[in-house]
Amino acid sequence: MRFGRTLSPAATPIGWSEIYSGLKSIARRESECRRFADELCKYLGKRHCYLLSSGRAALTVALRALSALFPDKDRVLIPAYCCYSVPASIVRAGLKVVLCDVDAETMDFDTRQLSALLDDERLLCVVPVHLFGIPADVKRLRRILDGRDVPIVEDAAQVLGGKVDNSLLGTQGDIGLFSLGRGKPLTTVGGGILVTDDDAFAAAIKREMSRLEKTFAYGLFGQIASALAIKLLGVPGMFWLPRALPFLRLGETVYDPGFPIRQLSGFQAGLSRGWQMQLATSWGQRRKNTEVWLETLPAGLFRPKLPDQQPSLLRFPVVCVDEAQRKSVLKISDRDGLGLAPGYPDSIAGIPALKASFASERYPVARRMARQLLTLPVHSYVSSEDQGKIGRLLKTSTAAIKESEESRYMVGTEHRLLD
Ligand SMILES: *Cc1c(COP(=O)(O)O)cnc(C)c1O
Secondary structure (H helix, E strand, O other): OOOOOOOOOOOOOOOHHHHHHHHHOOOOHHHHHHHHHHHHHHHHOOOEEEEEOOHHHHHHHHHHHHHHHOOOOOEEEEEOOOOOHHHHHHHHOOOEEEEEOEOOOOOOEOHHHHHHHHOOOOEEEEOOEOHHHOOOOHHHHHHHHOOOOOOEEEEOOOOOOOEEOOEEOOOOOOEEEEEOOOOOOOOOOOOEEEEEOOHHHHHHHHHHHHOOOOOOOOOHHHHHHHHHHHHHHOOOOOOHHHHHOHHHOOOOOOOOOOOOOOEOOHHHHHHOOOHHHHHHHHHHHHHHHHHHHHHHOOOOOEOOOOOOOOOOOOEEEEEOOOHHHHHHHHHHHHHHOOOOEEOOOOOHHHOOOOHHHOOHHHOHHHHHHHHHEEEEEOOOOOOHHHHHHHHHHHHHHHHHHHHHHHHHHOOOOOOHHHO
16 A cells, blocks of 8 residues: 555645635525526536536436437437446436447547448437547537437536637537536536537426425535545545545446436535636646646557647546556556556446447447556646656656567567557
Protein backbone atom coordinates (compact mmCIF):
# COMPACT_ATOMS: atom_id res chain seq x y z
CA MET A 1 0.00 0.00 0.00
CA ARG A 2 1.14 3.51 -0.84
CA PHE A 3 1.01 6.39 1.66
CA GLY A 4 2.62 9.36 -0.12
CA ARG A 5 1.54 11.77 -2.84
CA THR A 6 -0.93 10.00 -5.09
CA LEU A 7 -2.71 11.40 -8.14
CA SER A 8 -6.19 10.31 -9.06
CA PRO A 9 -6.92 9.72 -12.76
CA ALA A 10 -9.49 12.54 -12.89
CA ALA A 11 -9.79 14.88 -9.93
CA THR A 12 -12.34 17.66 -9.73
CA PRO A 13 -11.96 19.82 -6.63
CA ILE A 14 -14.79 21.20 -4.50
CA GLY A 15 -14.11 24.28 -2.35
CA TRP A 16 -15.35 25.29 1.11
CA SER A 17 -17.40 28.15 -0.32
CA GLU A 18 -19.28 25.75 -2.61
CA ILE A 19 -19.96 23.40 0.31
CA TYR A 20 -21.22 26.36 2.34
CA SER A 21 -23.56 27.45 -0.43
CA GLY A 22 -24.71 23.83 -0.82
CA LEU A 23 -25.65 23.66 2.87
CA LYS A 24 -27.50 26.98 2.64
CA SER A 25 -29.47 25.66 -0.34
CA ILE A 26 -30.77 22.43 1.20
CA ALA A 27 -34.18 23.93 1.92
CA ARG A 28 -34.27 26.03 -1.28
CA ARG A 29 -34.21 23.25 -3.81
CA GLU A 30 -36.57 24.74 -6.31
CA SER A 31 -35.07 28.20 -6.55
CA GLU A 32 -31.49 26.89 -6.57
CA CYS A 33 -32.29 24.41 -9.33
CA ARG A 34 -34.04 27.11 -11.31
CA ARG A 35 -31.01 29.41 -10.96
CA PHE A 36 -28.61 26.67 -12.07
CA ALA A 37 -30.85 25.57 -14.98
CA ASP A 38 -31.26 29.19 -16.16
CA GLU A 39 -27.50 29.75 -16.06
CA LEU A 40 -26.94 26.52 -18.00
CA CYS A 41 -29.54 27.47 -20.64
CA LYS A 42 -27.82 30.78 -21.20
CA TYR A 43 -24.31 29.29 -21.26
CA LEU A 44 -25.21 26.44 -23.61
CA GLY A 45 -27.59 28.54 -25.70
CA LYS A 46 -30.50 26.15 -25.14
CA ARG A 47 -34.13 26.84 -24.32
CA HIS A 48 -34.82 23.93 -21.96
CA CYS A 49 -32.70 22.43 -19.20
CA TYR A 50 -33.50 19.68 -16.66
CA LEU A 51 -31.47 18.64 -13.64
CA LEU A 52 -31.30 15.10 -12.28
CA SER A 53 -29.48 13.06 -9.66
CA SER A 54 -26.87 11.66 -12.07
CA GLY A 55 -25.89 11.46 -15.71
CA ARG A 56 -27.37 7.96 -15.80
CA ALA A 57 -30.65 9.23 -14.37
CA ALA A 58 -30.68 12.03 -16.95
CA LEU A 59 -29.98 9.68 -19.86
CA THR A 60 -32.67 7.27 -18.65
CA VAL A 61 -35.22 10.08 -18.44
CA ALA A 62 -34.29 11.31 -21.92
CA LEU A 63 -34.69 7.79 -23.33
CA ARG A 64 -38.01 7.24 -21.54
CA ALA A 65 -39.23 10.55 -22.95
CA LEU A 66 -38.28 9.56 -26.51
CA SER A 67 -39.76 6.13 -26.01
CA ALA A 68 -43.07 7.69 -24.93
CA LEU A 69 -43.06 9.79 -28.12
CA PHE A 70 -42.11 6.86 -30.40
CA PRO A 71 -43.64 3.82 -28.66
CA ASP A 72 -42.96 1.41 -31.55
CA LYS A 73 -39.21 2.02 -31.47
CA ASP A 74 -37.02 0.41 -28.81
CA ARG A 75 -33.40 0.31 -29.99
CA VAL A 76 -30.62 2.68 -29.00
CA LEU A 77 -27.37 2.79 -30.96
CA ILE A 78 -24.18 3.49 -29.00
CA PRO A 79 -20.42 3.01 -29.52
CA ALA A 80 -19.17 -0.45 -28.53
CA TYR A 81 -16.47 1.15 -26.38
CA CYS A 82 -17.82 3.66 -23.88
CA CYS A 83 -18.82 4.22 -20.27
CA TYR A 84 -20.88 1.34 -18.82
CA SER A 85 -23.45 3.88 -17.58
CA VAL A 86 -24.66 4.32 -21.15
CA PRO A 87 -25.93 0.73 -21.68
CA ALA A 88 -27.09 0.63 -18.03
CA SER A 89 -29.35 3.64 -18.73
CA ILE A 90 -30.71 2.05 -21.89
CA VAL A 91 -31.59 -1.15 -20.05
CA ARG A 92 -33.04 0.88 -17.17
CA ALA A 93 -35.31 2.66 -19.65
CA GLY A 94 -36.55 -0.74 -20.84
CA LEU A 95 -34.85 -0.44 -24.24
CA LYS A 96 -32.38 -2.50 -26.26
CA VAL A 97 -28.69 -1.73 -26.77
CA VAL A 98 -27.40 -1.75 -30.37
CA LEU A 99 -23.63 -1.47 -30.84
CA CYS A 100 -21.38 0.00 -33.49
CA ASP A 101 -17.63 -0.57 -33.30
CA VAL A 102 -15.41 2.45 -32.77
CA ASP A 103 -12.74 3.90 -35.04
CA ALA A 104 -9.28 3.76 -33.46
CA GLU A 105 -8.29 7.16 -34.88
CA THR A 106 -11.32 9.08 -33.64
CA MET A 107 -12.85 6.88 -30.91
CA ASP A 108 -16.12 7.78 -32.64
CA PHE A 109 -18.50 5.43 -34.50
CA ASP A 110 -16.86 3.34 -37.23
CA THR A 111 -18.68 4.82 -40.21
CA ARG A 112 -18.44 1.61 -42.23
CA GLN A 113 -20.57 -0.22 -39.66
CA LEU A 114 -22.71 2.79 -38.86
CA SER A 115 -24.63 3.26 -42.11
CA ALA A 116 -26.03 -0.28 -42.14
CA LEU A 117 -27.13 0.02 -38.51
CA LEU A 118 -29.18 3.14 -39.22
CA ASP A 119 -31.52 1.35 -41.59
CA ASP A 120 -33.59 -0.07 -38.77
CA GLU A 121 -37.22 0.91 -38.35
CA ARG A 122 -37.05 0.24 -34.64
CA LEU A 123 -34.11 2.57 -34.02
CA LEU A 124 -35.25 5.10 -31.39
CA CYS A 125 -32.13 7.27 -31.25
CA VAL A 126 -28.34 7.38 -31.66
CA VAL A 127 -26.04 8.31 -28.79
CA PRO A 128 -22.62 9.62 -29.89
CA VAL A 129 -20.19 9.86 -26.95
CA HIS A 130 -17.41 12.44 -26.55
CA LEU A 131 -15.13 9.91 -24.90
CA PHE A 132 -12.56 11.43 -22.51
CA GLY A 133 -13.40 14.70 -24.25
CA ILE A 134 -12.37 13.66 -27.78
CA PRO A 135 -15.19 15.13 -29.84
CA ALA A 136 -17.45 12.72 -31.69
CA ASP A 137 -18.47 14.17 -35.04
CA VAL A 138 -22.14 15.02 -34.49
CA LYS A 139 -22.46 17.01 -37.72
CA ARG A 140 -21.22 14.07 -39.75
CA LEU A 141 -23.61 11.76 -37.88
CA ARG A 142 -26.47 14.03 -38.81
CA ARG A 143 -25.38 13.95 -42.45
CA ILE A 144 -25.25 10.17 -42.39
CA LEU A 145 -28.70 10.05 -40.76
CA ASP A 146 -29.81 11.91 -43.87
CA GLY A 147 -33.27 13.06 -42.92
CA ARG A 148 -34.27 9.87 -41.06
CA ASP A 149 -36.52 10.62 -38.12
CA VAL A 150 -33.94 9.41 -35.58
CA PRO A 151 -32.95 11.92 -32.89
CA ILE A 152 -29.38 12.31 -31.64
CA VAL A 153 -28.87 12.21 -27.88
CA GLU A 154 -25.40 13.71 -27.51
CA ASP A 155 -23.51 12.24 -24.55
CA ALA A 156 -21.26 15.06 -23.37
CA ALA A 157 -21.20 13.59 -19.84
CA GLN A 158 -17.43 14.01 -19.63
CA VAL A 159 -17.07 17.37 -21.21
CA LEU A 160 -19.27 20.21 -19.91
CA GLY A 161 -17.66 23.42 -21.15
CA GLY A 162 -15.47 21.62 -23.69
CA LYS A 163 -15.40 22.90 -27.24
CA VAL A 164 -14.69 21.90 -30.79
CA ASP A 165 -14.33 24.55 -33.52
CA ASN A 166 -15.48 27.10 -30.98
CA SER A 167 -18.82 25.44 -30.41
CA LEU A 168 -19.69 23.86 -27.07
CA LEU A 169 -19.88 20.07 -27.02
CA GLY A 170 -23.31 18.76 -26.07
CA THR A 171 -25.18 21.48 -27.97
CA GLN A 172 -25.40 19.90 -31.43
CA GLY A 173 -27.59 16.91 -30.71
CA ASP A 174 -31.38 17.01 -30.38
CA ILE A 175 -30.87 16.38 -26.67
CA GLY A 176 -27.59 17.05 -24.86
CA LEU A 177 -26.46 15.14 -21.77
CA PHE A 178 -23.88 16.17 -19.13
CA SER A 179 -22.77 14.55 -15.88
CA LEU A 180 -21.88 16.29 -12.64
CA GLY A 181 -20.43 13.14 -11.11
CA ARG A 182 -17.08 12.75 -9.35
CA GLY A 183 -14.17 13.23 -11.71
CA LYS A 184 -16.21 14.99 -14.42
CA PRO A 185 -15.18 18.57 -15.42
CA LEU A 186 -17.58 20.00 -12.85
CA THR A 187 -18.94 18.04 -9.92
CA THR A 188 -21.84 18.48 -7.53
CA VAL A 189 -21.15 15.03 -6.00
CA GLY A 190 -23.49 13.52 -8.53
CA GLY A 191 -25.88 15.14 -10.92
CA GLY A 192 -27.00 15.08 -14.51
CA ILE A 193 -28.12 17.72 -17.00
CA LEU A 194 -30.37 17.46 -20.06
CA VAL A 195 -30.70 20.29 -22.56
CA THR A 196 -32.80 20.65 -25.68
CA ASP A 197 -34.28 23.26 -28.02
CA ASP A 198 -37.11 20.98 -29.11
CA ASP A 199 -40.42 21.76 -27.42
CA ALA A 200 -41.88 18.29 -27.94
CA PHE A 201 -38.83 16.59 -26.43
CA ALA A 202 -38.85 19.12 -23.57
CA ALA A 203 -42.50 18.44 -22.80
CA ALA A 204 -41.92 14.68 -22.84
CA ILE A 205 -38.89 15.02 -20.53
CA LYS A 206 -40.94 17.20 -18.18
CA ARG A 207 -43.67 14.54 -18.04
CA GLU A 208 -41.08 11.89 -17.12
CA MET A 209 -39.58 14.21 -14.48
CA SER A 210 -42.98 14.78 -12.87
CA ARG A 211 -43.29 11.05 -12.26
CA LEU A 212 -40.10 10.88 -10.19
CA GLU A 213 -40.01 10.60 -6.40
CA LYS A 214 -40.40 13.94 -4.65
CA THR A 215 -38.39 13.25 -1.49
CA PHE A 216 -35.03 14.95 -1.35
CA ALA A 217 -33.94 14.22 2.23
CA TYR A 218 -32.91 10.75 1.13
CA GLY A 219 -29.21 10.61 0.41
CA LEU A 220 -28.50 14.08 1.79
CA PHE A 221 -26.00 12.90 4.40
CA GLY A 222 -24.24 10.84 1.78
CA GLN A 223 -24.01 13.90 -0.46
CA ILE A 224 -22.57 16.07 2.29
CA ALA A 225 -20.10 13.33 3.27
CA SER A 226 -19.02 12.97 -0.39
CA ALA A 227 -18.48 16.71 -0.75
CA LEU A 228 -16.32 16.75 2.39
CA ALA A 229 -14.44 13.66 1.22
CA ILE A 230 -13.67 15.27 -2.16
CA LYS A 231 -12.54 18.46 -0.41
CA LEU A 232 -10.35 16.72 2.18
CA LEU A 233 -9.26 13.44 0.58
CA GLY A 234 -9.30 14.23 -3.16
CA VAL A 235 -6.00 16.14 -2.93
CA PRO A 236 -2.78 14.33 -3.93
CA GLY A 237 -1.47 14.38 -0.35
CA MET A 238 -4.48 12.42 0.93
CA PHE A 239 -5.74 10.44 -2.03
CA TRP A 240 -3.81 7.32 -0.98
CA LEU A 241 -6.34 6.91 1.82
CA PRO A 242 -9.63 6.58 -0.09
CA ARG A 243 -7.75 4.59 -2.72
CA ALA A 244 -6.74 2.05 -0.08
CA LEU A 245 -10.35 1.52 1.12
CA PRO A 246 -11.70 -1.40 -0.86
CA PHE A 247 -15.38 -0.67 -0.11
CA LEU A 248 -15.20 2.66 -1.99
CA ARG A 249 -14.34 0.72 -5.16
CA LEU A 250 -12.60 3.76 -6.61
CA GLY A 251 -11.66 3.41 -10.23
CA GLU A 252 -13.83 0.36 -10.75
CA THR A 253 -16.27 0.34 -13.64
CA VAL A 254 -19.51 -1.31 -12.61
CA TYR A 255 -22.45 -2.14 -14.82
CA ASP A 256 -25.55 -1.60 -12.72
CA PRO A 257 -28.95 -0.55 -14.09
CA GLY A 258 -30.31 -0.29 -10.50
CA PHE A 259 -29.32 3.34 -9.84
CA PRO A 260 -31.73 5.85 -8.25
CA ILE A 261 -33.50 8.32 -10.54
CA ARG A 262 -34.32 11.59 -8.81
CA GLN A 263 -34.18 15.29 -9.44
CA LEU A 264 -31.08 17.21 -8.36
CA SER A 265 -31.17 18.09 -4.64
CA GLY A 266 -30.93 21.60 -3.19
CA PHE A 267 -27.54 20.76 -1.69
CA GLN A 268 -26.23 19.62 -5.07
CA ALA A 269 -27.62 22.65 -6.89
CA GLY A 270 -26.07 24.92 -4.24
CA LEU A 271 -22.66 23.28 -4.76
CA SER A 272 -22.73 24.52 -8.34
CA ARG A 273 -22.48 28.21 -7.39
CA GLY A 274 -19.62 29.84 -9.24
CA TRP A 275 -19.45 26.96 -11.73
CA GLN A 276 -18.57 29.10 -14.75
CA MET A 277 -15.40 30.45 -13.14
CA GLN A 278 -14.51 27.00 -11.91
CA LEU A 279 -14.96 25.46 -15.35
CA ALA A 280 -12.94 28.19 -17.04
CA THR A 281 -10.03 27.70 -14.65
CA SER A 282 -10.15 23.94 -14.86
CA TRP A 283 -10.27 23.85 -18.68
CA GLY A 284 -7.37 26.28 -18.79
CA GLN A 285 -5.24 23.93 -16.69
CA ARG A 286 -6.41 20.83 -18.54
CA ARG A 287 -5.45 22.38 -21.88
CA LYS A 288 -2.00 23.32 -20.61
CA ASN A 289 -1.41 19.79 -19.34
CA THR A 290 -2.75 18.35 -22.59
CA GLU A 291 -0.21 20.46 -24.50
CA VAL A 292 2.58 18.95 -22.44
CA TRP A 293 1.47 15.40 -23.27
CA LEU A 294 1.18 16.29 -26.95
CA GLU A 295 4.75 17.55 -26.93
CA THR A 296 6.42 14.91 -24.81
CA LEU A 297 4.83 11.53 -25.47
CA PRO A 298 7.00 8.99 -27.30
CA ALA A 299 6.13 8.49 -30.96
CA GLY A 300 5.69 4.73 -30.55
CA LEU A 301 2.51 5.19 -28.52
CA PHE A 302 -0.64 5.44 -30.61
CA ARG A 303 -3.02 8.23 -29.74
CA PRO A 304 -6.42 9.11 -31.09
CA LYS A 305 -6.71 12.23 -33.22
CA LEU A 306 -7.43 15.39 -31.27
CA PRO A 307 -8.78 18.69 -32.56
CA ASP A 308 -5.98 21.05 -33.63
CA GLN A 309 -7.16 23.86 -31.42
CA GLN A 310 -7.32 23.57 -27.65
CA PRO A 311 -8.60 20.05 -27.17
CA SER A 312 -10.83 19.71 -24.08
CA LEU A 313 -9.78 16.45 -22.49
CA LEU A 314 -10.99 14.96 -19.22
CA ARG A 315 -8.20 12.37 -19.38
CA PHE A 316 -5.54 12.02 -22.08
CA PRO A 317 -5.92 8.69 -23.89
CA VAL A 318 -3.05 6.76 -25.44
CA VAL A 319 -3.06 3.22 -26.77
CA CYS A 320 -0.26 1.03 -25.47
CA VAL A 321 1.77 -1.08 -27.87
CA ASP A 322 0.24 -4.17 -26.30
CA GLU A 323 -1.59 -5.42 -23.22
CA ALA A 324 1.64 -6.37 -21.46
CA GLN A 325 2.99 -2.83 -21.72
CA ARG A 326 -0.17 -1.43 -20.19
CA LYS A 327 0.01 -3.90 -17.36
CA SER A 328 3.62 -3.11 -16.50
CA VAL A 329 3.13 0.65 -16.76
CA LEU A 330 0.01 0.54 -14.56
CA LYS A 331 1.88 -1.46 -11.96
CA ILE A 332 4.54 1.22 -11.66
CA SER A 333 1.91 3.98 -11.68
CA ASP A 334 0.07 2.28 -8.80
CA ARG A 335 3.30 1.92 -6.86
CA ASP A 336 4.32 5.54 -7.45
CA GLY A 337 0.88 7.16 -7.38
CA LEU A 338 1.08 8.60 -10.91
CA GLY A 339 -2.65 8.53 -11.71
CA LEU A 340 -2.47 6.45 -14.89
CA ALA A 341 -5.60 4.39 -15.45
CA PRO A 342 -7.02 1.92 -17.91
CA GLY A 343 -10.16 3.01 -19.77
CA TYR A 344 -13.17 0.71 -19.46
CA PRO A 345 -12.50 -2.96 -18.67
CA ASP A 346 -14.25 -4.42 -21.71
CA SER A 347 -16.26 -3.53 -24.78
CA ILE A 348 -19.99 -3.15 -24.11
CA ALA A 349 -20.43 -6.51 -25.87
CA GLY A 350 -18.20 -8.07 -23.21
CA ILE A 351 -20.22 -6.96 -20.16
CA PRO A 352 -21.32 -10.27 -18.58
CA ALA A 353 -24.97 -9.20 -18.20
CA LEU A 354 -25.19 -8.18 -21.89
CA LYS A 355 -22.83 -10.67 -23.47
CA ALA A 356 -25.56 -13.05 -24.64
CA SER A 357 -26.99 -10.42 -27.04
CA PHE A 358 -23.76 -9.72 -28.92
CA ALA A 359 -21.22 -11.48 -31.05
CA SER A 360 -18.16 -9.84 -29.56
CA GLU A 361 -15.93 -10.46 -32.58
CA ARG A 362 -17.89 -7.80 -34.43
CA TYR A 363 -16.27 -5.13 -32.24
CA PRO A 364 -12.53 -5.77 -32.56
CA VAL A 365 -11.42 -2.16 -32.06
CA ALA A 366 -13.57 -1.77 -28.94
CA ARG A 367 -12.00 -4.92 -27.54
CA ARG A 368 -8.51 -3.72 -28.34
CA MET A 369 -9.23 -0.39 -26.65
CA ALA A 370 -10.40 -2.24 -23.55
CA ARG A 371 -7.10 -4.10 -23.42
CA GLN A 372 -4.64 -1.43 -24.49
CA LEU A 373 -6.02 2.02 -23.74
CA LEU A 374 -4.36 3.98 -20.97
CA THR A 375 -5.31 7.44 -19.75
CA LEU A 376 -2.95 10.07 -18.38
CA PRO A 377 -4.20 12.66 -15.91
CA VAL A 378 -4.60 16.28 -17.07
CA HIS A 379 -6.36 17.75 -14.03
CA SER A 380 -5.19 20.70 -11.96
CA TYR A 381 -3.28 18.66 -9.38
CA VAL A 382 -0.82 17.31 -11.96
CA SER A 383 2.58 18.99 -11.45
CA SER A 384 5.42 19.25 -13.94
CA GLU A 385 7.34 16.83 -11.77
CA ASP A 386 4.49 14.30 -12.10
CA GLN A 387 4.52 14.86 -15.84
CA GLY A 388 8.26 14.28 -15.96
CA LYS A 389 7.93 10.97 -14.12
CA ILE A 390 5.04 9.76 -16.28
CA GLY A 391 6.78 10.87 -19.48
CA ARG A 392 9.99 9.02 -18.56
CA LEU A 393 8.06 5.90 -17.59
CA LEU A 394 6.24 5.79 -20.94
CA LYS A 395 9.36 6.58 -22.91
CA THR A 396 11.47 3.86 -21.29
CA SER A 397 8.74 1.28 -21.55
CA THR A 398 7.99 2.02 -25.22
CA ALA A 399 11.68 2.10 -26.17
CA ALA A 400 12.26 -1.27 -24.49
CA ILE A 401 9.40 -2.86 -26.42
CA LYS A 402 10.52 -1.41 -29.74
CA GLU A 403 14.02 -2.65 -29.15
CA SER A 404 12.98 -6.20 -28.38
CA GLU A 405 10.57 -6.15 -31.33
CA GLU A 406 13.29 -5.02 -33.66
CA SER A 407 15.67 -7.67 -32.52
CA ARG A 408 13.01 -10.34 -32.86
CA TYR A 409 11.47 -9.46 -36.19
CA MET A 410 13.96 -7.03 -37.67
CA VAL A 411 11.04 -4.72 -38.36
CA GLY A 412 10.38 -1.66 -36.37
CA THR A 413 7.78 0.94 -36.20
CA GLU A 414 4.55 -0.74 -37.32
CA HIS A 415 2.09 -0.38 -34.52
CA ARG A 416 0.28 -3.52 -33.48
CA LEU A 417 -2.98 -1.67 -33.29
CA LEU A 418 -2.85 -1.27 -37.02
CA ASP A 419 -2.05 -4.93 -37.76
C1 LIG B 1 -20.05 9.44 -16.38
C2 LIG B 1 -20.72 9.14 -17.65
C3 LIG B 1 -22.10 8.93 -17.72
C4 LIG B 1 -22.99 8.83 -16.52
O1 LIG B 1 -22.88 9.88 -15.63
P1 LIG B 1 -23.08 9.61 -14.05
O2 LIG B 1 -23.29 10.98 -13.53
O3 LIG B 1 -21.84 8.97 -13.58
O4 LIG B 1 -24.27 8.75 -13.90
C5 LIG B 1 -22.65 8.73 -18.97
N1 LIG B 1 -21.90 8.71 -20.08
C6 LIG B 1 -20.57 8.90 -20.04
C7 LIG B 1 -19.78 8.89 -21.31
C8 LIG B 1 -19.94 9.11 -18.82
O5 LIG B 1 -18.62 9.27 -18.79
